[in-house]
Amino acid sequence: MRPTSEDDLATLVRSANGPLRVQGGGTRSAAGEGELLETGGLSGIVLYEPAALTLVVRAGTPLAEVQAALAAENQRLPFEPGEMGGLLGRPGASTIGGVVATNASGPRRVQAGACRDALIGVRFVDGRGTVIKNGGRVMKNVTGYDLVKLLAGSHGTLGVLTEVAFKLQPIPPATATLILPGLTPARAVAAMSAALGSPFDVTGAAHLPGIGTLIRLEGLAASVDYRVDRLLVALSPFGQAVVERDPAAAAALWQQVRDAAPFHGREGDVWRISVRPSDGPEVAARLGGEVVMDWGGGLIWALYPAGMDARAQLTGIAGHATRIRGTAPGIPDFPPEPAPVAALTAALRAQFDPRGILNAGP
Amino acid sequence: MQMPAPDARTLGRKAAIVARLREVLPADAVIDDPVELRAYECDALAAYRCPPLAAILPRSTAEVAAALKVCHAEGVKVVPRGAGTSLAGGAMPSEDSVILGIARMTRVLEVDYADRIIKVEAGRTNLSVTGAIEQDGFFYAPDPSSQLACAIAGNIAMNSGGAHCLKYGVTTNNLLGVTLVTMAGEVLEIGGAHLDAPGLDLLGVICGSEGQLGVVTEATLRILAKPEGARPVLIGFDSSEVAGACVADIIRAGVLPVAIEFMDRPCIRATEDFAHAGYPDCEALLIIEVEGSPAEIDEQLGLIRTIAERHSPVEFRESRSEEESKRIWLGRKSAFGAMGQINDYMCLDGTIPVSALPQVLRRIGELSAEYGLEVANVFHAGDGNMHPLILYHANTPGQLELCEKLGAEILTLCVEVGGCLTGEHGVGIEKRDLMTVQFTPADLEAQMRVKDVFDPAWLLNPAKVFPLAASAGRRGN
Numbered sequence: 070m071r072p073t074s075e076d077d078l079a080t081l082v083r084s085a086n087g088p089l090r091v092q093g094g095g096t097r098s099a100a101g102e103g104e105l106l107e108t109g110g111l112s113g114i115v116l117y118e119p120a121a122l123t124l125v126v127r128a129g130t131p132l133a134e135v136q137a138a139l140a141a142e143n144q145r146l147p148f149e150p151g152e153m154g155g156l157l158g159r160p161g162a163s164t165i166g167g168v169v170a171t172n173a174s175g176p177r178r179v180q181a182g183a184c185r186d187a188l189i190g191v192r193f194v195d196g197r198g199t200v201i202k203n204g205g206r207v208m209k210n211v212t213g214y215d216l217v218k219l220l221a222g223s224h225g226t227l228g229v230l231t232e233v234a235f236k237l238q239p240i241p242p243a244t245a246t247l248i249l250p251g252l253t254p255a256r257a258v259a260a261m262s263a264a265l266g267s268p269f270d271v272t273g274a275a276h277l278p279g280i281g282t283l284i285r286l287e288g289l290a291a292s293v294d295y296r297v298d299r300l301l302v303a304l305s306p307f308g309q310a311v312v313e314r315d316p317a318a319a320a321a322l323w324q325q326v327r328d329a330a331p332f333h334g335r336e337g338d339v340w341r342i343s344v345r346p347s348d349g350p351e352v353a354a355r356l357g358g359e360v361v362m363d364w365g366g367g368l369i370w371a372l373y374p375a376g377m378d379a380r381a382q383l384t385g386i387a388g389h390a391t392r393i394r395g396t397a398p399g400i401p402d403f404p405p406e407p408a409p410v411a412a413l414t415a416a417l418r419a420q421f422d423p424r425g426i427l428n429a430g431p
Numbered sequence: 432m433q434m435p436a437p438d439a440r441t442l443g444r445k446a447a448i449v450a451r452l453r454e455v456l457p458a459d460a461v462i463d464d465p466v467e468l469r470a471y472e473c474d475a476l477a478a479y480r481c482p483p484l485a486a487i488l489p490r491s492t493a494e495v496a497a498a499l500k501v502c503h504a505e506g507v508k509v510v511p512r513g514a515g516t517s518l519a520g521g522a523m524p525s526e527d528s529v530i531l532g533i534a535r536m537t538r539v540l541e542v543d544y545a546d547r548i549i550k551v552e553a554g555r556t557n558l559s560v561t562g563a564i565e566q567d568g569f570f571y572a573p574d575p576s577s578q579l580a581c582a583i584a585g586n587i588a589m590n591s592g593g594a595h596c597l598k599y600g601v602t603t604n605n606l607l608g609v610t611l612v613t614m615a616g617e618v619l620e621i622g623g624a625h626l627d628a629p630g631l632d633l634l635g636v637i638c639g640s641e642g643q644l645g646v647v648t649e650a651t652l653r654i655l656a657k658p659e660g661a662r663p664v665l666i667g668f669d670s671s672e673v674a675g676a677c678v679a680d681i682i683r684a685g686v687l688p689v690a691i692e693f694m695d696r697p698c699i700r701a702t703e704d705f706a707h708a709g710y711p712d713c714e715a716l717l718i719i720e721v722e723g724s725p726a727e728i729d730e731q732l733g734l735i736r737t738i739a740e741r742h743s744p745v746e747f748r749e750s751r752s753e754e755e756s757k758r759i760w761l762g763r764k765s766a767f768g769a770m771g772q773i774n775d776y777m778c779l780d781g782t783i784p785v786s787a788l789p790q791v792l793r794r795i796g797e798l799s800a801e802y803g804l805e806v807a808n809v810f811h812a813g814d815g816n817m818h819p820l821i822l823y824h825a826n827t828p829g830q831l832e833l834c835e836k837l838g839a840e841i842l843t844l845c846v847e848v849g850g851c852l853t854g855e856h857g858v859g860i861e862k863r864d865l866m867t868v869q870f871t872p873a874d875l876e877a878q879m880r881v882k883d884v885f886d887p888a889w890l891l892n893p894a895k896v897f898p899l900a901a902s903a904g905r906r907g908n
Contacts, residue, residue, distance in 0.1 A: 200873065215603065
């Protein structure tokens with residue numbers, strides 16, 4: 070099924086007799102059960118006001134199309150969403166709805182916030198087939214409950230997104246990435262914490278195996294130069310950093326972090342672990358294998374032997390681990406929630422989708 | 432302002448309810464003396480008042496949970512209260528409700544500069560969060576005007592903003608975790624010191640839910656390193672529309688100041704009379720603040736000057752010292768106080784798309800003339816969050832009603848041009864009955880279903896946010 074309007078989509082959901090598997094570009098979520106419901110027919114930019122830094126776009130619009138339209142006005146989505154197709158071996162074009170449904174947020178999350186922070190409005194069809202809107206197209210809005218946040222990262226379990234609105238960011242004229250080679254995970258996190266705890270407005274802090282520890286600065290040209298100099302001094306205890314100033318070369322490095330590129334095409338499962346940054350090195354040590362660290366050490370992508378439970382190694386560390394690639398009987402992709410929180414989640418799903426037909430399963 | 436009729440059964444059981452609360456709380460944590468209760472009869476929306484049945488002031492999450500269990504068992508409504516600075520009536524009690532104030536819970540529980548977080552009890556004031564970390568060069572970014580008095584709990588309930596949220600975001604963008612006590616007295620940990628949620632973003636919907644989903648007793652907040660410096664510039668224009676166009680051009684050019692504040696002539700005049708900040712005599716002015724090292728500030732202000740000069744400003748006043756910076760901010764920060772000196776006023780809080788600014792300002796001017804009530808505009812121009820102040824005389828019969836009517840027209844206008852009823856103050860009781868202007872019945876139903884999950888009996892702050900007619904079937908009594 071591939072509806073071409075919100076009304077058609079609502080009718081389809083209302084009249085569905087069994088489970089529906091909601092899919093944008095099919096590049097992110099694990100395959101669920103039920104009849105395929107594609108959102109690609111709901112496509113196109115509804116409103117783009119560069120002078121207000123505002124975009125409203127239909128959920129099935131390809132991410133690449135959104136990014137191209139913004140780039141033409143020298144603007145971008147602040148949260149730097151990744152592409153998961155390479156990691157998961159899924160060809161296809163990621164959609165902006167899929168980005169929202171998974172709250173996909175890249176390296177700039179540490180400074181500019183996550184997808185859910187830039188998302189200012191949604192329209193969606195709930196499991197009853199009712200069209201619901203929340204938020205709007207303005208940056209500051211506390212009118213009623215914030216269902217916008219609730220829908221971001223809900224993996225299509227509360228409703229099928231039809232339209233999403235974002236606040237945008239101008240693309241700064243200059244960028245520079247400091248690269249510190251050869252640090253252990255513990256030293257890398259210490260360096261990243263020093264950079265993120267400085268007044269120099271770091272917009273990315275990551276650790277890429279084989280390349281080094283990366284610290285990104287963006288802004289007006291003279292300002293970037295000044296902050297590079299200051300950070301070189303502040304980070305000198307961690308060694309002599311190389312400075313990459315070529316925007317294309319730097320972007321390629323950050324794309325590797327964003328998309329967990331070192332694990333593309335490799336044997337093994339991939340886990341995504343969210344912890345407080347100072348626990349990052351302990352996570353890396355317990356998992357043993359190869360890790361990419363982002364968000365100053367707070368986000369860890371780990372390559373782990375197929376079918377094994379990485380989560381079981383992490384007991385006692387606050388945070389959560391999600392398996393992004395791989396399957397294993399008895400080991401769920403998503404982390405089990407404490408009983409009272411799980412009860413709230415189940416009750417919310419029952420309210421929005423009483424028949425349990427939307428992306429049913431984990 | 433209409434409120435539901437109080438529940439006679441609860442009123443009749445007052446003594447028994449207070450006695451049960453005294454069983455689970457220390458003696459000084461339960462207040463039922465009518466004179467003492469008057470301190471809790473309103474918040475900063477002081478036009479509406481009602482003494483509560485009782486007030487409780489617990490000192491720990493465990494006490495909050497114990498008290499809520501009692502209220503839940505008794506079927507008594509509970510109105511959570513931070514510092515009582517809500518401008519929307521968010522903490523206003525009803526006669527049959529217990530005020531649950533968390534002002535005694537103010538401790539700092541953890542500071543971690545490596546992870547850039549602070550964990551506090553939620554009764555702590557906004558400014559004293561920064562106070563606990565500024566000696567080490569850090570700060571907590573959301574800065575509502577009431578930050579000296581307002582509590583983090585209230586900031587979370589209303590998703591408070593502030594002048595600097597253009598760059599740093601509002602409360603929800605700086606909140607990582609909460610300890611939440613449900614109406615049934617269950618203690619939940621939502622989020623933590625990590626950056627994202629594992630499942631549904633419950634934290635996202637709790638923030639801004641106006642104390643209707645649970646009582647937040649502890650919060651983990653993101654903290655940031657203080658910039659090396661900040662400097663404002665004041666730019667005067669001979670029309671509001673030109674000032675609005677200048678804001679759009681600055682944003683379009685890719686400069687991202689930390690604050691862009693706007694004041695129109697009525698507001699400038701009143702604050703000059705009151706604060707003598709030395710503002711120019713003009714139709715509209717902008718105060719724009721940028722941050723960084725001295726050289727970075729010069730670079731940004733140079734760009735802003737180039738853009739502003741295309742709009743023929745009548746004045747471009749760049750601060751050259753700490754003293755001049757203070758004077759530039761003085762008038763803006765005294766704006767509400769100045770208005771209060773000359774009149775009673777109602778402060779609105781609608782947000783509009785920045786592109787609609789000239790059109791909305793023009794229409795507000797027309798409405799002001801029609802109603803014969805002066806409207807002064809002071810607002811956060813960078814994000815379109817307006818604060819029209821309607822001036823009236825509370826002692827003149829009929830003026831409050833006229834003012835409310837004009838306020839409703841202006842907020843309806845904000846929604847019509849693509850904006851919303853409230854940008855940072857919340858709905859409370861004040862804008863409750865305008866919700867149907869912005870939302871369809873299905874939109875409201877979806878929100879109320881979330882409350883059904885967290886508080887099935889609708890005992891927590893029940894007569895707020897949703898139009899009374901829409902929530903009637905759920906609220907009981």
